[in-house]
Amino acid sequence: MSPRQIAIWSAVAILGAVAWGIIALVRGEHINAVWLIFAALCSYAIAYRFYARFIANRVLGVDDRRATPAERLDNAKDFQPTDRRVLFGHHFAAIAGAGPLVGPVLAAQMGYLPGTIWIIVGVIFGGAVQDMVTLFFSMRRDGKSLGQMAREEIGPFGGAAALVAVLSIMIILLAVLALVVVNALANSPWGTFSIAMTIPIALFMGFYLRVLRPGRVIETTVIGVALLLLVIVLGGLVENSSLAAAFTLSPETLVFWLVVYGFAASVLPVWMLLAPRDYLSTFMKVGTIALLALGILLTRPVMVNQAVTKFAGNGQGPVFAGALFPFVFITIACGALSGFHSLIASGTTPKMIEKESQVRLIGYGAMLTESFVAVMALIAACIIEPGLYYAMNAPAGVLGTTVQSASKAVAGFGFTISPAQLTAAAAAVHEKTLVARTGGAPTLAVGMSEIFSGIFGGDALKAFWYHFAIMFEALFILTTVDAGTRVGRFMLQDTLGNVWKPLRRTSWWPGVWATSAVIVGAWGYFLYTGVTNPLGGINQLFPLFGISNQLLAAVALTVATTILIKSGRLKYVWVTAVPLFWDAIVTLTASWQKVFSADTKVGFFAQRAKFQTALDAGKVLPPAKSLDQMREVVTNSTVDGVLAAFFAILIVVILVDAVRVWAATLGGRREPVLAETPPEPSKLWAPAGLIPTADERAYLAEAKRGDTEPALTGSAGQRVVKEE
C-alpha cells in the first residue's frame, strides 16, 4: 500500500471506531442515526478491502487466466459474459427483498444495539462470505445449484436433505411474507386498492411488451411506474368514496385472494403477470432504497429506541418471545446471514460472471449492500416512539382492538402511549387503526413516512409516503410470492417426476395445475393459520422462518467447508467453518428452545400442553376467545413444534453426513474427488472491481491503442473496451 492509501484506510478505521464507540457507549441520551450509517459503511469498506480480498486471493484462489462458464458456454442466453456492474445490479435485485426490511424491525424490540452489531458483524464474517464462496464454487461447476453441489460433494443423503430443506424453507418463507402483506393491507382500502391495481397495470405492461413494443423494457417500466404512482394517489380518493367498502377486506378474505393470485401467477404465462411485475418491483425497490438512504442522511433522525431493552435479557418481549441469544440471530436473517441467497448465488449469477475475480464485487459486495438496507430499516424502526412501536407490533390478542386497551397493554410492557396519541398516529397516515399492525411493514412505513415527509411535503404528505412505503413493500413481497410459487412448482414437478414421469412435463396441464395447487395450498395453510392464530401469526411463524433460513445457510456453509477440506485448503477452513459453527449453534439452540422450552411463550409443545389441558377442562385461556380458538392454538402449536424439530433434524443429518466426508478425507481413507470443471484458458479481460484500478486502466488504454496483444476477442471484452 502507498502512504496515501495507508492514510485513507487509517482515517476510515478511526471514523468507524468512533462511530462504534458512540453507538455502543452513549447511554442516557439519544444518539443520531448517522452514527449507525458511519459505523456500517466504515466497517463494510474495511471488510471489503481486506477480508474479502484475502478470501478471494488466498482462500478461494480466484484465477483470471481461467475462463468462466459464461465465457466457455456463451450461448447469448443463460450463459453470457455480463458486465460486472450490470451483474451486480441483477444479483442485488434478486437477493434483496422484504427480509432485510422486516427482520430488523421486529428485532428492534431488543433495542438497536444487538441488531446493529449482528447485522454488521454477521454480514462481514457470515452472510457476505457465504454468498461469495457459494457463487465461486458454483461458478467453478458451471453454475450448478446448491442441491446438486451438496449431492456431488457430500453425498446422496446430504443432497436429499438439502433438497427437502430448500422446499420447506420456500413454503415457510412464502407464508410469512404473504402474512406481512395481509397484515399491512387488512382493513386498509387505500393500500388494498393500490395493490389490487398493480394487477391490471402488470397485465397492460405485459401486453404492451409482448405485442405492441417487444423488448422496450424501459419505456414499459416508465409507463408502469407512472401508473403505479397514480394509483397510490387515487387510493387516497377511493378511501373516501363509496368504493371504500369494496376494498376494505378482512385478513381472511385477503388470504383467499392471495392464494388465488399465487396460483394464477404460477400457471399463467410469465409475460402476462410475473415478468412485468418483476420490472415494476425491481424499479420500486432500488428507487425506494436510494430514497431512504438520502432521507436518512438529509434528515439525520435521532434514535428514540433504547440501545438494549429489558426484553433482550428476560425473553418476554411481546413481538416475538425468547431471549437475545439465539433469537436476535434468527429474527434478523436477511441482511446478516441469509441462506436463501445461496440459491441465487448458485442460480443464474454464476453463469453470467465474466471473470473469476469479480466474485468479490458481486458476491461479497452485493451482500454488503443488502446489509446496509437492513441497517436503514433498523433505523426507520428505532426513530419511532417505543410506545407506538409496541402498540403496532404486539399481537392483537394481547393488545385488544381499541386504542384504550392497546394503551393499557403497552403500559404493561413498561412504555407509554395515550389513546389519543394512538388515534392521532393512525389519522396522520389515514389508517383506521395502527393497533397490532404486526409484520414489520406498517412500522417501517410509519418510520419511512416520518423520514420522507421530513424532506418532501411535510405532514401534508405523510399519508402519501406511508402508503407509498406499504405499496413498495407489498409489491415486491408479492413478486417474491409469485416467483417463489413458480420456482417451488418446478422443484416439485422435478422431484415428483422421478417417481412418475408425466409430472415433469411443464406443458402437461393437469401436472402443472396439481403441483401449483400443492405449493399454494402449503403456504396458504400456514398463511391462514398465521392470520387466525390468537397468539399472533408473526409471533408464532417468524421464528420458524428464521430457523429455516439459517438452516439453508448451514447447508451452503457445509458444502463450502467440505469443498475447502477436499481441495486441501485446511488452513483456511475457518473462513467458512466458523460461521457454520456459529450458525449451527444458533439454529439448533433456537429449534431446541422452540421444541423443548417449558416457557409457554417460547416452547411450542409447552404451549400446546397448556392449551390442551385447559381445553380438556372446558376452559378458555386468553388470548383465545372460544373453544374453537383453543383447538386452533393446539393444532397450530403442534404443527409448528413438529416443523421446528424437523428443521433441527435436517441440520443434524446434513452436518453428520458432511463430517463423515471430512473425516474420511482428512484421515486419508478417501481420495478427495472434486466435481470442478477442468480449467480452460480465458481469452476475455475485464476489471475485477467496481472501479478499474490504475493498472487496469493502463492496460485498457494499451489495448485500445493496439500496442499490446491482449486477447480481447469475446463480446464482453469488446464491450468493456467500448464502455470504459
Add this chain to the structure above:
Amino acid sequence: MGARAKDLLGRVGWYVREVMGENAYDHYVEHARRQHPDAPVLSRREFERQRMDEQAQKPQNRCC
C-alpha cells in the same frame, strides 16, 4: 450541456439499458453474427418472445 454531463448521462443510459435487458436483442444479434454468420437472425419480436418463454421454463427465484 457540457461534454462531461453528456458522457455521464450516456453511461447511466447504458447501465439502465443493460440492467433492464433492453439491450438483450443487440447482444443476441452480435453473438449470432459472430458465432453463426450464415444462420438467419431472429426478428426482435421473435427473439423477445422466445426469451420470455424460456424465462417461463426457468423462473428466477427472488429472495426474501
